[in-house]
Structures are given as C-alpha cells and as structure tokens.
Amino acid sequence: MTHTLHRMGSVENLSEDYVVLMMPSKDINHVGSGPKLRRFLQMALDNGAIKIGDGRLGNQYHQGGVSKVLENVEDRAVVHAVFRDTESLARTLLAIKEADFGLSVVVSGLFGEVEKCCKRLGLEKHTVNISMGRWGRTENLPPQEILEINTMCGHGMVTVGLIEEVIADVRNKRCTLEEGAERLFRPCLCGIFNPHRAAQLLEEMTAKEK
C-alpha cells in the first residue's frame, strides 16, 4: 500500500506534489483496459501533468520517450501522472470522471487539498490509505531533507548517494536545479518522482549551505 505513499515533507513543500494512479483489477476489469489507460495518460498530459509513467514498463527514459510510454501501455498496466498544482489535478480528475473509464483511480497528496478537489467535482472518497511514518532504527536514516527527495520514489531507486552527488553538482554549478532534478527523476521507473518539487527542495538545501 505504498509506492506513492510515505512521501516525507512539510505541508508547504508537499502542496505542489500530487500523483494520480489508474489501474484495472486482475480478472475483474483488466480486459481491454490498455486503450483506456492510454487515454487517461494523454488526458493528464493535456491538462498539465508534468510527468507520466508506467509501473510495468518504466518511465520515459527507460522506454525511450513520452510517446513510447503512451504507445506501449498494455491491458494490465499500472499508470501514473504527476502534477505540481491542484488546478491541473482538478482538470484531469474532471476529464477522468466524464470519460467514465470504469477503472480504479487513486489520488496521492495532501489529504486536505485532495478532499477539496474531490468535493468540487462531486467525487467521493471510497478508501483512504494513511501513512504512520517510520519505525525501528530510525537513527540510521539520513537527514530529513535527503529523505524528502528519496521518498518520492517508493522503490528507493533515487538513492541517497545520487541525491548527494546532485546537491554537490548544483552547489558547484555543474548543473542547474532543473537539470539536477531531472537527473534524479530518471531512476524512478514508475515515473512518480516529482522533479518540480525536487528542484524546490534542492534550491532550499543549496541556499541554506551558502
């Protein structure tokens, strides 16, 4: 119950971070779901999604471009779109509602903002998944600001080592904030990592170090 859950951050820096997932359920409604999932991804892009991805086949870098992500969607895919604002999110949810795909849709993000969006559109919460944080030997974890970037990839592929390398590259002007954030996006195969938020977090970190 996890891969877009457990994103760490403040309410302020999470306010530009939303992911919409669409998936069929095996043996219930997966047959013929591929074209619907593809239409959803296209709708998301048309309405302002900043990234799309496919949990089975990989992100745009892994598949060779955004058009390949769209082209390769299969019946049992688990697809995602990432948003940096609630207006784009709301437009996409409205388009999904009107299209009536009949596939499950999960919105990840600040509960308060997602609820406002849903109420406005006449959508109801069916099932809710809450995170209760990290337990056990938490003293072995890296600092909060590193975790805020790392936890945007639920599979842990945006590693601490890569984050530290990108911070050093930004600080030493070997890359811009945006280039650094895009480099961090690449290992997140599902394509759920939010490079817009990552650039903001990198900016905060590097400004603090100055």
Place this chain on the structure above:
Amino acid sequence: MRIYPDLCIACGQCVPYCPVKAIRLEAGADFAEIDFDECAECSNCLRMAECPTDAICQQELVWPRTVRSLLSDPLTVAKESGITGRGTEEMKTNDVTGRFKRGFAGIAIELGRPVVGARFYDVEKVAQAVASLGVEFEPRNPTTSLMEDPSIGKFKEGILNEKVVSAILEFAVKLEQLPQLFEIIKRVAAEIDTVFSLDIATRANPDGSVPIEPVVKAAGLWISPNGKTNIGLGRPLVKEH
C-alpha cells in the same frame, strides 16, 4: 550483481546508484567492487550507471538469492500478484475488489523502507509478532509466498539472511484490534535492526470521515498529512452486505 575487475576502469559512475551502498571504490583502487552479501539485486546500477566498459553484469540468480530481485527490482513481476513491485493491488482497487470492508483496516508494514534495506530475519521477527493476533497474511503478496507457515509468520528455510530493498507484510485486522496491534508494533520495532514504514487503509465513512483516525490519535500516534485516496471510479463497484 557483479563487477568484472578486468573491465572496470574505476570511474565510480555506478557507486551513487546503489540504494544500499553495496558498491565500494577505495581511494587508489583499480576497480570498484560489489559487496555480494549486501547487494539487494535491484539492478539500479546496471540500468542507470551507463558503465562505459560494460563491466557490470547480472550473474545467474538461484534460490534463495532470487528473493532479492523479486522484492528489490521494481520491474520484476511477482507471479502471486501479477504486478510489478513488492505489493499487491491492495487499496488501489478496493472499489471493485472489496478487499478491505467496513469495520476492517488493511495494514502494510514495509521493512527496510526507506533507505536501510532489510534482512529476512527481521521481516520474520515482525511477522511472528503480528501473527500472534491471528492475522491472515495477504496470500497474493510475494512476501507471504516466502513463508513456510503463514499462521505463525515463519519463513522458508534458507532465506533469513537474504537482503532486500524492502519487503511488505500485508494483512487486515478488525478496527477494534488496532490498539493491540499498535502495542505489538511498538514492542517489535525496538527489537529489529532495520526500519519500517507503516500504513493503514480503510473504507471512508459515508460522511467522508476516516474511521481509523480517532483510533490512531487515541493511541498517541502520528498521521502524515499526505496519503492516498481511492475515489471510487472503478466498475463494477463492489457491493457490501
């Protein structure tokens, strides 16, 4: 994963891509090395490092090492769930499956996440602790498939030292069992050598409120301000009796 020492030119490009810091390149060394015991077989280095000499290679994976790839490589499809990743459809399709009904809470304890990784002896410790509540581990979850006796949370012989990026224990409990579960989780959290992320899924009440929130707050525990909401657009919508 292995690195061929005769091909490696010690450029260090692969080092930052390891999520469990298993790739070492000592100062002045001629080649990088993978600590084979620490490597979780996630394939991130092979996929992402763009090794200029193709020195990184995937050796043949044999049991029980196959467990590492199953739970660590995001693109490995688990035959139990039919989907990629370590989990199942869980709450994502609850609107059509009805997996978590009113009065129940779906629990996921993800050991190793974030960053630290987990060995199965710790996964087993937590599994055995929560099994004392009489829970049924989700049969379609790949971690459950590695259990010898799910009724007591015992794992198969030979896998206890296997290391993975993370492994998810997934089960449901009645809402009234939550306070007891939290006590068990607090106790076992102090007995393991790794971390875990904890989450709970539940049906929303007809008025939109979330029935587990007061229970969690009464236990003095923290809830993140962000999470996941299934907005009930799947069809056919499951009917609850």
